[in-house]
Amino acid sequence: MAKKITYLGTVLLLMFSLGISAQSRKEKKMAGYLIGNYEVECMGTGMDGTQLIKVWGYGKKPEDAAYQAKKNAVHAVIFKGISGGQPGCMMRPLVTKPGAEVQHADYFNTFFANGGHYLSFVSQTGDGTMDRIKVDKKQYKVGVVVAVKHAELRRELEAAGIIPKLGQGF
Amino acid sequence: MRKLLLFFTVILFSFSTFGQAKKPIIMVVPSDNWCIKNGYTQMYDEMGTLKTLPDYKMALQNETDLLMTISKINTMMADRGFPLVNLETALKNIEQEGAEIAMLGSKSGGSVAESPIDVLQRTANADIIMQLTYVVNQNGPQRSVTFMLQGLDAYTGKQIAGAQGTGTPSFATETPVLLEEAVLAHIDDFNSRLQDHFNDLFTNGREIVFQTRIWDTSMIDFEEEFDYNGETLELGEIIEDWVFDNTVQGRYNTSNYTENVIRFDQVRIPLYDERGRANDTRRWIRDLRTMLGKAPFNQECKIYTRGLGEVWLIVGEK
Structure with missing residues (x-):
């Protein structure tokens, strides 16, 4: 009997840990770490230190996809740069050092977690309408226009020691 | 306790001796192209050539638009932690300084010494020039702004950063607003490239130009041979060896070598000297001057600097 309980406990523990692992992998995927092939285009310059971006996200529900799109927008400004669309956005990413994403993985995992700090730097603009495409039975692709505060984002990354402050060392 | 005190003293001492690198002076200046196109030029007769x-x-x-654009760039650079020298203020300072030097007198009636070269050097002396060009394009009722910002190293002549592009055409927007949008759109890309340049500077050293020349009153030239460190070499070759030994990873290029002039460019000098002090061209070249002042050379040398990025060593006398 004791052996059965131990066996059952081990199986449950294993399942639980696998669940956690899957969750974190899913979260990372949501953060755009594992799949970074989202589409993004510039819509113009916003107020000082802000850029308007149209970005697409995927999700089971349109709301999830829109949520993911915001995450992608911040991710694009930090790691990709916005090279398509109208003029006015930063073509170069904020982080240009190769491998910085992996090097500071702990920081970015927390930063891009659901409800994470990244939300402070992005907001949906306009009347909240979104382009919605049903990709298949289980997935929606949603495009939203968001404003990303890239100047504040840069200050945040400078404070975290991920990118150097302009002229640091002089 | 004593050991602890000693430890903190050493730490504090090391912090105080390790200085910061010399900060380059950056200034926004309208490009020659913009000035000539808009008629802001002056003619200057140089030995019969206009x-x-x-x-x-x-x-x-x-030009209020120009002033506004420069002001916007200055503000945004200051926000990003790198305040610039303002062109208008620098021009006023130069004028004011000239007037003050002319008026200043000592109690015994002496005036401030100023050689023609001092007068010539009384310029803004920016190390990096942010050269600004913009054109307002008119296409029927629509207007747009083509904007170009070039970061130029004043001494090496290299473009170290840049951002350019044409904004979205608009029917109603006024020129100052279009220009402001252009600055907002391009300044961070420009800064990103500028930061790359600074990173390169911290890794590979500051790039300077070094020229060594001979006074025409000198008894020797760079082809004069000396026995130095067990070798018989020309003075120019000995100087070249010194440059190799005192550059980051021996990086330099000898672009000209004659008996009277040797020009080294792409010379990478370390940002700090061996004692951890901030290095500049004058400090860097001092050791060479000392070396040439001793046997077997016994040559007096004059150091002449041009901002942070160029230095001359003139051999023969001061």
């Missing part, structure tokens, strides 16, 4: 020079003072006094 030269066209940009008239920055007139441009700043008359």
Whole structure:
């Protein structure tokens, strides 16, 4: 009997840990770490230190996809740069050092977690309408226009020691 | 306790001796192209040849758009932790300084010594020039702004950063607003490239130009041979070896070598000297001057600097 309980406990523990692992992998995927092939285009310059971006996200529900799109927008400004669309956005990413994403993985995992700090730097603009495409039975692709505060984002990354402050060392 | 005190003293001492690198002076200046196209030029007779020079003072006094654009760039750079030297203020300072030097007198009636070269060097002396060009394009009722910002190293002549592009055409937007949008759109890309340049500077050293020349009163030239460190070499070759030994990873290029002039460019000098002090061209070249002042050379040398990025060593006398 004791052996059965131990066996059952081990199986449950294993399942639980696998669940956690899957969750974190899913979260990372949501953060755009594992799949970074989202589409993004510039819509113009916003107020000082802000850029308007149209970005697409995927999700089971349109709301999830829109949520993911915001995450992608911040991710694009930090790691990709916005090279398509109208003029006015930063073509170069904020982080240009190769491998910085992996090097500071702990920081970015927390930063891009659901409800994470990244939300402070992005907001949906306009009347909240979104382009919605049903990709298949289980997935929606949603495009939203968001404003990303890239100047504040840069200050945040400078404070975290991920990118150097302009002229640091002089 | 004593050991602890000693430890903290050593730490504090090491922090205080390790200085910061010399900060380059950056200034936004309208490009020659912009000045000539908008008629802000002055003619200058150089030995019978008429030269066209940009008239920055007139441009700043008359073009509000230019003033606004420079001001916007200055503000945004200051926000990003790198305040710039303002062109208008620098021009006024130069004028004011000239007037004060002319008026200043000692109690015994002496005036402030100033050689023609001092007068010539009384310029803004920016190390990096942010050269600004913009054109307002008119296409029927639509207007747009083509904007170009070039970061130029004043001494090496290299473009170290840049951002350019044409904004979205608009029917109703006024020129100052279009220009402001252009600055907002391009300044961070420009800064990103500027930061790359600074990173390179911290890794590979500051790039300077070094020239060594001979006074025509000197008894020797760079082809004079000396026995030095067990070798018989020309003075120029000994100087070249010194440059190799005192550059980051021996990086330099000898672009000209004659008996009277040796020009080294792409010379990478370390940002700090061996004692951890901030290095500049004058400090860097001092050791060479000392070396040439001793046997077997016994040559007096004059050091002449041009801002942070160029230094001359003139051999023969001071």
